[in-house]
Amino acid sequence: MSMRDRVQAMFTAPVAEAHCDGPCGVYDPASARVTAEAVLSMTKKMLDLHVPEGSDDAAWASYLNTMSRFAAIKEEQAESTKHEILVLWTDYFKPDHLEAYPDLHATIWNATKLCSKTKQNVDVAAAEELMAAVETIHKMFWESKNRDVAWVPAVG
């Protein structure tokens, strides 16, 4: 990415939706995968962050700042994951999919509950379960479109 692209990305601006307001048919569980990966990554980072030794104010301020940022990002990304999964559920999946995947509702319910669990706790196992749940949804989704799309996490 060039400096120009970096500067472009820096500006904050309200969102102008270029989504079709009607069903445009553009769905992709990849967005849930990316946000779920962020949840897992933030959970690990929180657990890896060491409490400063002694009582140096600056060190504590820095520690608390970093820890709060990790927590805030984890919270936000878990919420996005929940939203992305729910959009697939409410907008993409149709009753005939339910015949092919009778456990669709349970899978979605379980996955979105894991989003809450990863918010409430700092739990690597839950974040990994969430990744596995998103992978299950990924498989159902692409299978229902008769396409073979590999599950490729961004973080190896």
Added chain:
Amino acid sequence: MSAEWPERSEAMIAKKIATKEIVLWALRKRRPWRVQGVSMEPEYRAGDLVLIDPNAPVVAGSVVVARHPFKNLDVIKYVKTVDNDDHVVLESPQGDDSSHFGRVPLHTVRGTVTYNWKAHRPT
């Protein structure tokens, strides 16, 4: 003296427009919006930063940012027609047009897009 100068001149014009638009933005004559979604592809893609002029006249064929008539969000769309009773019909190249939410009052248009600072396009 060659065939290449018109090309260079085009790039120069583009650069001039970009500079002018960014200066106008700094002067608060433009407001930025970030594009999200695919319905305006290929010209506008997710991550693009568009500048709008809130005072520009709304004309058919231009691109605008408008309030959605019943959702709490802003949309970016092409203007299909401007009717003489101060309503507009909006459309997207990749999606539905506004026929399903009807014509929208002109005042829901926040402004006309004057510049698209495109996000990085992976090659």
